Amino acid sequence: MPKPGPGLRLIDVAQRAGVSIATASRALAGREGVSEEVANRVRQVSRELGYVANPFARTLAGGASPTVGLIVHQVDDPYFSEIAGGVIQLADEQNLLVQICHSGRDPDHELRQIRNLIAQRVGVIIVAGSGYGDPHAEALAKEVLAGYQDTGGRVAVIGRHALGTDAVLPDNEAGGRALTAHLIDLGHRRIAVVAGTPGLNTVIDRLAGVAAALRDAGLSLADMPVVHTDFVREGGRVATEKILRDHPEVTAIVALNDAMAMGVLATLRERGIDVPGRMSVVGFDDVSVAADLAPSLTTIRLPMTDMGRMALELALKPKAGRPRRRATGHQLIVRDSTGPVL
Amino acid sequence: MPKPGPGLRLIDVAQRAGVSIATASRALAGREGVSEEVANRVRQVSRELGYVANPFARTLAGGASPTVGLIVHQVDDPYFSEIAGGVIQLADEQNLLVQICHSGRDPDHELRQIRNLIAQRVGVIIVAGSGYGDPHAEALAKEVLAGYQDTGGRVAVIGRHALGTDAVLPDNEAGGRALTAHLIDLGHRRIAVVAGTPGLNTVIDRLAGVAAALRDAGLSLADMPVVHTDFVREGGRVATEKILRDHPEVTAIVALNDAMAMGVLATLRERGIDVPGRMSVVGFDDVSVAADLAPSLTTIRLPMTDMGRMALELALKPKAGRPRRRATGHQLIVRDSTGPVL
DNA sequence: ACCGAGTACGTAAGCGCTTCCGTAAGCGCT
DNA sequence: AGCGCTTACGGAAGCGCTTACGTACTCGGT
Numbered sequence: 001m002p003k004p005g006p007g008l009r010l011i012d013v014a015q016r017a018g019v020s021i022a023t024a025s026r027a028l029a030g031r032e033g034v035s036e037e038v039a040n041r042v043r044q045v046s047r048e049l050g051y052v053a054n055p056f057a058r059t060l061a062g063g064a065s066p067t068v069g070l071i072v073h074q075v076d077d078p079y080f081s082e083i084a085g086g087v088i089q090l091a092d093e094q095n096l097l098v099q100i101c102h103s104g105r106d107p108d109h110e111l112r113q114i115r116n117l118i119a120q121r122v123g124v125i126i127v128a129g130s131g132y133g134d135p136h137a138e139a140l141a142k143e144v145l146a147g148y149q150d151t152g153g154r155v156a157v158i159g160r161h162a163l164g165t166d167a168v169l170p171d172n173e174a175g176g177r178a179l180t181a182h183l184i185d186l187g188h189r190r191i192a193v194v195a196g197t198p199g200l201n202t203v204i205d206r207l208a209g210v211a212a213a214l215r216d217a218g219l220s221l222a223d224m225p226v227v228h229t230d231f232v233r234e235g236g237r238v239a240t241e242k243i244l245r246d247h248p249e250v251t252a253i254v255a256l257n258d259a260m261a262m263g264v265l266a267t268l269r270e271r272g273i274d275v276p277g278r279m280s281v282v283g284f285d286d287v288s289v290a291a292d293l294a295p296s297l298t299t300i301r302l303p304m305t306d307m308g309r310m311a312l313e314l315a316l317k318p319k320a321g322r323p324r325r326r327a328t329g330h331q332l333i334v335r336d337s338t339g340p341v342l
Numbered sequence: 343m344p345k346p347g348p349g350l351r352l353i354d355v356a357q358r359a360g361v362s363i364a365t366a367s368r369a370l371a372g373r374e375g376v377s378e379e380v381a382n383r384v385r386q387v388s389r390e391l392g393y394v395a396n397p398f399a400r401t402l403a404g405g406a407s408p409t410v411g412l413i414v415h416q417v418d419d420p421y422f423s424e425i426a427g428g429v430i431q432l433a434d435e436q437n438l439l440v441q442i443c444h445s446g447r448d449p450d451h452e453l454r455q456i457r458n459l460i461a462q463r464v465g466v467i468i469v470a471g472s473g474y475g476d477p478h479a480e481a482l483a484k485e486v487l488a489g490y491q492d493t494g495g496r497v498a499v500i501g502r503h504a505l506g507t508d509a510v511l512p513d514n515e516a517g518g519r520a521l522t523a524h525l526i527d528l529g530h531r532r533i534a535v536v537a538g539t540p541g542l543n544t545v546i547d548r549l550a551g552v553a554a555a556l557r558d559a560g561l562s563l564a565d566m567p568v569v570h571t572d573f574v575r576e577g578g579r580v581a582t583e584k585i586l587r588d589h590p591e592v593t594a595i596v597a598l599n600d601a602m603a604m605g606v607l608a609t610l611r612e613r614g615i616d617v618p619g620r621m622s623v624v625g626f627d628d629v630s631v632a633a634d635l636a637p638s639l640t641t642i643r644l645p646m647t648d649m650g651r652m653a654l655e656l657a658l659k660p661k662a663g664r665p666r667r668r669a670t671g672h673q674l675i676v677r678d679s680t681g682p683v684l
Numbered sequence: 685a686c687c688g689a690g691t692a693c694g695t696a697a698g699c700g701c702t703t704c705c706g707t708a709a710g711c712g713c714t
Numbered sequence: 715a716g717c718g719c720t721t722a723c724g725g726a727a728g729c730g731c732t733t734a735c736g737t738a739c740t741c742g743g744t
Contacts, residue, residue: 007461009700020724025702035722052461056407057700059398060729067441076427076630076647078420085418088444097462099409100442102430119394120439121349233634262634269636288418292575292604294611294636305418351730362694367732375692399730402699686744695736704727711720 008051017045028053055097059121067097068124068312069117073105077232078287079257079304083128083158086308094316096124103129107137114141118148124315128158128308130231133199138162149319156315158307160201166314166323168307171330172202175300176209177216178332179254179282182298184217187341188252188280191224194239194264195256196231203231206256206284225250229260236263244271251279251341258283258290261297265337276339286333295336303328350393359387370395401463409439410466410654411459415447419574419601420629421646425470425500428650436658438466445471447573449479456483460490466657470500470650472573475541480504491661498657500649502543508656508665510649513672514544517642518551519558520674521596521624524640526559529683530594530622533566536581536606537598538573545573548598548626567592571602578605586613593621593683600625600632603639607679618681628675637678645670 014024019038027034027042034042045051059065070087072080084100091098099122103110110127117125125148131138142163145155155165159172183191193210196203211221225247229235236255240263243250255261261283265275273279275295283290286301307328314324356366361380369376369384376384387393401407412429414422426442433440441464445452452469459467467490473480484505487497497507501514525533535552538545553563567589571577578597582605585592597603603625610617617623617637625632628643649670656666 007463011700021701022703022725023723026723029702031703033722038722050457052458054402054700055462056398056401057729058702060396060402060699060731061701061703062729065398074427075417075430076420076423078418078423081418081420081423081426084442085416085444088417088442092444097441098443099439100426100430101440102427102434119349120397262631266634289604289631289634292608292631292635353730363731364695364733365693368693371732373733377692380692396730399699400732402701402729403731403733404699688743689741691738691740693736693738695734697732697734699731701729702727704725706725707723709720709722712718714715714717 008049013046013049013051017042065121065123067099067122068126069099069122071101071103071113071127073103073129075100079285080128082304083308086305087126087312090309090312107132107134111141114144124154126156126311126315130200130202131160154315156311158311164323168311168326170302170328172205173209175284175330176206177213179300180210180213182332183252183280190250191252191254192243192247192250193226193254194236194260195226195228198228203256210254233259233263236260237267240264240267253281255283258285258287258299265293275337280338282338298335298338299333301331301333350391355388355391355393359384407463407465409441409464411441411464413443413445413455413469415445415471417442421627422470424646425650428647429468429654432651432654449474449476453483456486466496468498468653468657472542472544473502496657498653500653506665510653510668512644512670514547515551517626517672518548519555521642522552522555524674525594525622532592533594533596534585534589534592535568535596536578536602537568537570540570545598552596575601575605578602579609582606582609595623597625600627600629600641607635617679622680624680640677640680641675643673643675
């Protein structure tokens with residue numbers, strides 16, 4: 001690894017401002033014990049010189065690294081990249097650095113990444129993305145994170161409970177309910193669900209919402225085809241083919257995320273099945289392209305960018321006695337992929 | 343910022359192994375000057391204790407941080423998030439950390455981010471995304487990066503020349519040419535170009551390709567409507583409206599990236615203009631959703647993920663005498679948004 | 685037997701910063 | 715004028731590590 005040379009040091013700033021480095025440090029950190037006048041002079045000089053503190057020295061001396069570690073399943077998935085965008089936004093504002101790690105939807109790899117971040121002494125860890133089915137892996141992650149928090153680390157998770165940490169929770173159940181109620185209002189009674197990998201929290205919660213809405217209408221999820229496939233586009237295709245083959249009576253498909261919905265739409269288009277004339281389709285998340293699909297997708301909007309911000313916000317607050325939970329709102333966005341039963 | 347507690351220190355390992363911390367350090371770093379026997383003992387103890395060196399102390403003392411700084415215009419833009427995915431992939435394999443920064447398409451902010459990364463003593467900086475029109479900003483960035491490289495930092499850029507660094511260059515001109523030739527083959531003679539912000543390298547190069555293809559066919563770019571708007575979806579909408587209004591004779595639209603093409607398609611759909619029957623549309627990049635638009639988008643595929651990997655690869659090699667340039671391939675992907683002139 | 689080179693290891697000097705502590709002023713009070 | 719108290723600042727001790735340098739010891743050559 002190359003080794004960049006020395007940069008501007010605090011002592012340079014201190015000398016130029018005619019103070020000791022102790023004073024300079026206090027002034028820049030905004031701590032008290034420095035007169036307004038001197039503090040301003042130091043800050044002024046610092047700005048002129050373009051001084052940026054060496055984070056390594058700072059961390060070594062002071063304790064905490066001004067870095068937030070962000071673990072996502074996959075950055076090049078719009079759901080996660082929008083969340084990451086939110087985290088980075090707020091981190092930028094707070095002058096924090098962001099380290100992004102992929103978990104690749106693999107609990108082992110995720111755990112390794114968490115350990116890694118802890119070893120890096122990051123001050124904050126944010127884990128985005130649904131939990132995995134495996135209770136053992138989940139327990140292990142929880143334990144590691146608990147240890148980290150005991151030594152003062154802060155953790156927030158997005159879309160995941162049971163990790164014993166502050167959490168930002170998308171309104172998965174209510175969203176699933178709203179989506180399904182919308183279809184029922186349109187007259188649909190035979191609704192198939194394209195669900196993701198069975199164990200994922202997200203899938204379970206959204207499915208619960210679907211079930212609740214059906215129940216409200218005197219229907220039962222048990223009577224509807226529910227197909228579990230991978231929680232990505234391709235999974236949507238596979239599930240759709242199965243549904244078309246085995247359940248021709250279906251008039252609406254609920255895909256539990258937009259990626260799957262895209263797979264559903266692609267398959268229907270190839271088969272020449274009219275949407276929404278013959279089949280209504282809904283997704284979940286409202287990733288930014290949802291509006292550009294054809295037909296544009298009816299879905300539940302989650303405020304992904306805000307979710308990222310909120311998670312970091314939570315993590316930056318002092319630890320509360322018990323884990324905080326922050327529910328995100330959700331919003332039913334009706335577009336062209338849903339219509340009345342003909 | 344929270345402050346994780348103290349961990350195991352090198353001295354703990356050294357004591358347990360009955361050596362000095364200097365020897366322990368050498369043993370763990372695999373440097374010579376330590377007998378095999380002692381080295382093994384130290385490593386053994388270290389493993390037993392689960393020791394992980396404090397990266398801050400290490401960096402402070404030793405020099406370089408095992409971190410690569412990645413600057414993108416916007417993480418939640420598929421073009422960049424796919425590139426980021428590639429960088430992260432390779433970084434993971436090499437056990438490097440990745441710090442992602444937004445430039446937000448603002449040269450000042452980008453420069454600030456570069457400075458920031460340099461101050462962070464990252465060992466590698468990768469700048470992804472087209473250069474800006476402003477030659478002053480460009481020169482400044484070049485200068486800062488040159489200074490960084492002089493002190494041993496490594497830099498690679500993606501899709502940008504003139505920064506005096508190793509570069510991964512998408513085949514923008516050839517791509518623009520291929521796209522345009524495809525339209526000409528289909529019989530189109532009145533082709534409008536939806537171009538991005540005038541100054542961007544990418545725009546200039548792709549436009550040059552378009553011009554070349556037109557010239558090959560005995561046509562001239564000067565006779566075609568070229569509309570410059572923002573290099574994003576909304577820009578595509580604005581440009582399309584202008585084209586429809588002022589140039590009704592146009593039968594094909596070249597959008598210089600997929601985001602703009604999405605705006606173009608959306609607008610045409612709203613106006614009820616048949617694609618490709620009445621109007622053919624092409625994009626550039628082949629972001630993953632391009633295949634899911636309706637109609638699916640004819641575009642040039644760039645290997646974004648590979649581009650990210652290649653850039654990091656270049657940066658990890660020792661600096662060459664002169665900047666290296668690596669051209670990416672490109673591939674014309676013909677889908678449903680283009681057809682013959684009727 | 686002595687010398688020089690080589691090897692294995694310890695000592696200690698930082699890396700750049702934060703922060704504890706000490707000191708010198710300035711203040712109002714008796 | 716003398717007392718304590720506060721406030722503004724500087725000195726200096728680390729944070730945990732790497733590494734230049736020093737020291738002791740070994741060994742081959744003469």
